[in-house]
Amino acid sequence: xxxxxxxxxxxxxxxxxxxxxxxxxxxxxxxxxxxxxxxxxxxxxxxxxxxxxxxxxxxxxxxxxxxxxxxxxxxxxxxxxxxxxxxxxxxxxxxxxxxxxxxxxxxxxxxxxxxxxxxxxxxxxxxxxxxxxxxxxxxxxxxxxxxxxxxxxxxxxxxxxxxxxxxxxxxxxxxxxxxxxxxxxxxxxxxxxxxxxxxxxxxxxxxxxx
Numbered sequence: 001x002x003x004x005x006x007x008x009x010x011x012x013x014x015x016x017x018x019x020x021x022x023x024x025x026x027x028x029x030x031x032x033x034x035x036x037x038x039x040x041x042x043x044x045x046x047x048x049x050x051x052x053x054x055x056x057x058x059x060x061x062x063x064x065x066x067x068x069x070x071x072x073x074x075x076x077x078x079x080x081x082x083x084x085x086x087x088x089x090x091x092x093x094x095x096x097x098x099x100x101x102x103x104x105x106x107x108x109x110x111x112x113x114x115x116x117x118x119x120x121x122x123x124x125x126x127x128x129x130x131x132x133x134x135x136x137x138x139x140x141x142x143x144x145x146x147x148x149x150x151x152x153x154x155x156x157x158x159x160x161x162x163x164x165x166x167x168x169x170x171x172x173x174x175x176x177x178x179x180x181x182x183x184x185x186x187x188x189x190x191x192x193x194x195x196x197x198x199x200x201x202x203x204x205x206x207x208x209x210x
Contacts, residue, residue: 011052012041012049015048015050018050018055021055022059032058032102035101036103036139036143037139038050038055039051039054039057058138083112083113084112084191084209085190085191086191089181089186089190089192090179090180090181090182091179091181092105093105093109095180096108101147103139103144104151106139107133107139107151108151110133110136111171112209114128115171121208122173122208122209123172125170125171125172126172127168128169128171129169130144130161130167154178156173156174157171157174158171158174176209183206183207191206193206
């Protein structure tokens with residue numbers, strides 16, 4: 001039974017109670033509620049009630065994200081399989097989250113991680129099931145579809161779905177990746193190019209998406 005179907009017979013929690021259980025700032029939780037990352041019942045413009053099953057669902061999805069990230073971390077940096085740290089410092093997470101909602105950055109980051117896992121180099125399509133992406137992000141089908149369309153329209157990704165008995169969607173991160181800050185402005189300690197020797201950059205994975 002889904003969180004929505006179960007919410008009328010299970011215990012409901014306030015934002016403060018839920019934030020304490022998730023060890024999350026209440027304001028961060030409210031943003032997740034507004035964006036649909038966590039399902040809640042909006043009673044008034046400032047009052048939310050969160051079903052217990054919704055909290056459990058979010059914890060399970062967070063565990064899935066951690067497992068997938070752990071897989072990425074076990075790959076070697078030589079074959080470009082790790083998430084490029086400089087992107088975290090490029091201003092892109094804040095830009096996408098503030099303009100389109102935190103779900104947009106969540107999906108974008110996951111697609112970048114998957115691209116690093118699946119491809120030797122950027123700019124190549126890789127196969128991934130939409131339902132699996134929905135499961136590891138914790139988003140509804142409707143929200144995920146909306147986010148993917150935004151990312152495609154804004155020129156961050158491309159994707160196409162091949163329908164059939166086992167439908168597969170092909171994803172590609174478009175390069176150069178549009179970021180508020182260039183990789184050349186980001187210090188080496190944050191994964192950028194600034195302060196590095198040319199020999200540390202040319203022919204390496206540092207500039208994978210740039």
